[in-house]
Amino acid sequence: MARIILETRGLTKRYGGVHALEDADFVLHEGEHVAVVGDNGAGKSTFVRQVTAVEQRTAGEIFFDGQPVSFAGPLEAREAGIETVFQTLALADDLDVPSNLFLGRELFRFRLGPFSILDRKAMRERTLEALKTTAVKIPNVDNPIRNMSGGQRQCVAIARTAAFASKLVIMDEPTAALGVQETAQVENIIRGLKDRGVPLILISHNLRQVFDLVDRIVVFRRGRIVASLRKDETDGNDIVSYITGVKGGTEAA
Numbered sequence: 001m002a003r004i005i006l007e008t009r010g011l012t013k014r015y016g017g018v019h020a021l022e023d024a025d026f027v028l029h030e031g032e033h034v035a036v037v038g039d040n041g042a043g044k045s046t047f048v049r050q051v052t053a054v055e056q057r058t059a060g061e062i063f064f065d066g067q068p069v070s071f072a073g074p075l076e077a078r079e080a081g082i083e084t085v086f087q088t089l090a091l092a093d094d095l096d097v098p099s100n101l102f103l104g105r106e107l108f109r110f111r112l113g114p115f116s117i118l119d120r121k122a123m124r125e126r127t128l129e130a131l132k133t134t135a136v137k138i139p140n141v142d143n144p145i146r147n148m149s150g151g152q153r154q155c156v157a158i159a160r161t162a163a164f165a166s167k168l169v170i171m172d173e174p175t176a177a178l179g180v181q182e183t184a185q186v187e188n189i190i191r192g193l194k195d196r197g198v199p200l201i202l203i204s205h206n207l208r209q210v211f212d213l214v215d216r217i218v219v220f221r222r223g224r225i226v227a228s229l230r231k232d233e234t235d236g237n238d239i240v241s242y243i244t245g246v247k248g249g250t251e252a253a
């Protein structure tokens with residue numbers, strides 16, 4: 001079995017009395033694509049927010065690339081190699097595509113104390129390379145993001161994951177707001193990540209997509225992981241049984 005890239009042990013998050021995530025033991029291997037599924041409010045986004053340090057966990061351990069980690073915030077997680085595409089895209093509307101790709105990690109031609117000159121040429125070139133890798137077509141990368149369609153914006157956010165040598169990509173509902181063609185484009189990018197051996201956690205409500213794209217499906221229910229099944233040992237009905245609690249929940253007793 002391949003090396004483990006991400007592991008959580010007993011990962012727990014409570015908001016006051018709300019047990020959003022309870023005792024989650026999760027493993028992701030090198031090169032593996034795993035879907036995280038579950039009903040609304042099952043704890044999927046909460047899980048991602050703890051792994052990416054958008055919030056600080058209540059309890060539990062996280063191991064990334066063989067080391068125990070406690071990132072201070074999402075930037076630190078990103079610097080460690082975890083690229084995340086959130087449900088609400090963290091894109092700056094007024095900036096063009098290269099500026100968005102390099103937001104927070106700009107390349108400089110010159111930097112001395114408060115004086116710096118951005119290396120726009122290098123950032124533009126790296127952007128075009130990244131878009132080429134992901135086969136994303138953006139007609140004019142120099143346009144502000146504001147003028148782009150939902151699908152193009154989503155592709156920019158996803159291309160950002162390809163622009164850097166990410167060790168892990170996490171996508172939270174990347175196609176929820178997209179049309180058919182745009183969804184197909186994002187799914188192609190995901191296949192490209194698989195070909196390049198980049199591991200992925202994909203949160204999705206779309207079981208067709210999940211069965212199409214991933215190796216393994218992890219089901220969350222009421223804040224707990226209730227199943228982890230290889231795609232070839234389960235089917236849509238089985239997964240729905242776990243999501244609804246017919247299987248793997250107290251209702252099954």
Ligand SMILES: Nc1ncnc2c1ncn2[C@@H]1O[C@H](COP(=O)(O)OP(=O)(O)OP(=O)(O)O)[C@@H](O)[C@H]1O
Pocket residue numbers: 015018019020038039040041042043044045046047
């Ligand atoms: N900041 C918060 N404060 C209080 N409760 C929260 C907070 N964030 C999430 N919750 C609660 O935690 C539980 C898990 O929510 P979470 O958003 O992780 O679910 P989800 O599986 O991602 O759902 P969805 O598919 O709807 O995005 C829910 O009961 C939610 O109401």
